Amino acid sequence: MSLRHENRRRLTATDLDVLVVGGGINGASAAAALAARGVGTALAEARDFAGFTSQNSSNLIWGGFKYLESLEGGLVHRLCSGRNRLMRAYPSSVKESRFLATLTEGGGPSRSVLWLGAWIYWCLGGGFTQGPTLLSSTQIRDAEPVVRSVGSLGGVEYSDAVVTTGDARFVFNLIRGAMDNGCIAVNYLEVTDIKRQSGRWLVYLRDNHDGGEFQTRARVLVNAAGPFADQFSQMAGVSTRHHHVLSKGIHLVVDRLTDSGRILAFMTDDRRPFFVVPMGGRSCIGTTDTRVTDPHSQITDEDRNFVLDNANRCLDLPRLLTSRDVIAERCGVRPLAVTKGHDTHRDFLKLSRQHVVETTAERSVVTILGGKLTDCIRVGEEVRDAVLGLGVLDPQRLRPWYGEPDSDVKSRCFSRLSELGDRAPAITAAQRDRFWAWYGERTLELVDQVNDDPASATSIFPNSDIIWAELDLMQRTEMIVSIDDFLRRRTLLAQTTDARDLAVAVENAELDRLFLS
Ligand SMILES: Cc1cc2nc3c(=O)[nH]c(=O)nc-3n(C[C@H](O)[C@H](O)[C@H](O)COP(=O)(O)OP(=O)(O)OC[C@H]3O[C@@H](n4cnc5c(N)ncnc54)[C@H](O)[C@@H]3O)c2cc1C
Structure with a gap:
């Protein structure tokens, strides 16, 4: 019997303490933290593990230099410390990388403001990485000839990190670790309905691979459904204080644009961050930030042209990039956690990237809203504490739940x-x-x-x-x-x-x- 069939059999034959719904980064972290603690945990994912948003990120593990602009020092500090913990725990796959932020004429901060910002950023990150360096446009041209020097005002080089295995494998490895600690995880298994019965959840499941229908029982549900979390809250009869606003982001993968290994950072015409990130011998360029209402978003010609135009504007390439140069495309929606009632239309591009973990004790549901790959350790810890706060049996096992083996x-x-x-x-x-x-x-x-x-x-x-x-x-x-x-x-x-x-x-x-x- 395959591992998947065996896990599906166990999941439906066991009375679970906790069922985590969703196998993106949030569900993976929650399941890994709970299983390591010894809590009877299962995870059901409707698609493949990391098969939705978590396979479409920029692969950056970073504190969000840009968020300093909206004065979110607390968030930047938290994200930087999340980054530092991941870099320490995964030296082989979360690696420090130099980011080259180039300024161009026509808007954006001055070079001295960028320089000051880079030092504040470095300090908020506890000085964990190599410090920033101020570069003139000539120095940038010498170091990165691919960066367009006409109109360049110089820039700053600073450090953050990249997940070199790719986001989806990173998520899968967390789930694999959770399984090693006893979690029963199954992909292509969708929660189609839930009912409250004698203080427990009766959960209806459909195998999206072979169409089979199953049931299981769980004491607590963890809603880690990402962009579908609000829908799931409705199904669970839960009213959370926050809800999701969705922002579509796309990337295009093209032939390698620079051999330096640096991440090149620019500002788009409308002042959003734009990156060229190395990915498996290629370059991944993007991203966009477009408000959408449907989690199932698609790349439009407009998205594609926006990314290509910005790449052509910022880079000095032997010939202009066109859609024929695109090897692969990535498109995802960021689930951004927003307090209900907040007017999100006025300041959409400035919405915070913070995550929120909400507990609805009377329904035994823990809901994760927002989140980033970068913050996954904190999400796992917060969900574990929230679940234990609901009175689930705590075996107090102290196994590590993230990081490389010793x-x-x-x-x-x-x-x-x-x-x-x-x-x-x-x-x-x-x-x-x-x-x-x-x-x-x-x-x-x-x-x-x-x-x-x-x-x-x-x-x-x-x-x-x-x-x-x-x-x-x-x-x-x-x-x-x-x-x-x-x-x-x-x-x-x-x-x-x-x-x-x-x-x-x-x-x-x-x-x-x-x-x-
Ligand atoms: C373009 C883009 C770039 C980004 N770049 C970065 C970055 O560089 N660094 C960073 O830290 N973060 C980044 N992020 C943010 C990060 O990728 C997301 O916040 C994160 O992946 C969301 O994870 P999640 O687990 O909440 O959602 P998802 O990954 O979408 O997982 C939720 C899962 O729940 C499943 N599900 C839903 N309903 C059910 C059900 N009823 N039954 C079973 N399963 C269900 C879905 O199939 C889905 O797989 C980026 C996001 C985007 C879109």
Whole structure:
């Protein structure tokens, strides 16, 4: 029986303490924090894990330099400390990166205000990263020739962090860790209805993969439905003090625009931040910030042109970028937590990126509104405390719930990889690092697989560094249901490979057949 079927069987056969609804970053953190504590926890996700907003972020782990403009020093301080905790906990996948913020003529702060802001930002971040540097336009031209120097007023280089595994794998790894601590997680399992019965929740579930219908019971529900959280609150008969306003953001993935590894930051024409972020050997450019009401948003020509125009305005490229250069697109809606009754039309672009955890004790529901990847540790802790406050049995187990395994495990993994020697001569140092960042302790299973079958150390596609043994590991331990789960979320292949080349490679490797479950 596959892991997914086994988990679905257990989920419907168990009287749960807590059911987390939603497997984006908020649900993943909540489930991981609760499971590590020993609380009987399950997680149901209607799509694939991280299959909605959390696969469409800018992959930045950052304090939000821009939020200083709206004088949100407290939020920036909290986000910076969230960033610092993630950088400490995930040295292999949340990495400090230099951001180059360039000023151009025609608006924006002066260079001295930007410089002062960068120091305040650095101080609010506890001086955890490398300090900022002031750069003239000539220095920027020398360091980053791709930045357009005409009209440049110089800028500032400062530090934040990037999640190098990609957002979706980061979320999945939290869920994988939650499962290792006893959480029963199932993807493609939607909560379709809930009823209060004798002080517990009777939960109706539909398997969106095979259409099966199930029920389970839970004492407490955690609403981590992201952009659907208000809908879920309605279903649960819960009235929260905050609700969501949705903001659409898009990114376009194009060929690599700079080799420096820096994140290039600019201001768009309408004074929103605009980034060029490295992603798996490509560059991801964006984003937009458009108010929408439907969580199921699409990229329009206007969105696409806005991003391309801004890239062409800020960068000095051999030729203008057009939609033909786009390798992949990302589109998501930010669920922004807003106090009900607040007039959001006047100051939409300045709405806070804070998260809120609300408890409705009489209905035994904990609701998460807003949030960011950056703040996920705090969200997990707050949800765990809120759930325990509802009187759920607290086993007081003190296992870590986030972060890479300790250095002993890491040494064991790397020495086992080295011992492979001639059995896997083609495995590079970069691949070893990636195995650790993606699979943590499961790297040992990968080594066993290669030892048993040295041919599994070869690449699945000619231009990919992913090996067959990884595919086997993912199939056994990562609940891949469709090929898209593999190409889009467990790996970055769908975002970094030309669609036609990828289709041919998938066909040649007969991957479709492998993922038919
Ligand atoms: C363009 C963009 C860029 C961003 N960039 C950054 C960034 O660089 N750094 C950062 O920290 N943050 C960033 N964010 C913010 C961050 O990505 C989001 O706040 C976060 O991903 C939202 O996570 P979530 O878990 O609340 O929602 P989601 O990821 O949407 O998860 C909610 C899940 O609930 C599931 N669900 C809903 N209803 C049900 C149901 N009835 N049954 C079962 N499952 C259900 C959905 O399928 C969905 O997967 C960005 C956001 C956007 C849109």
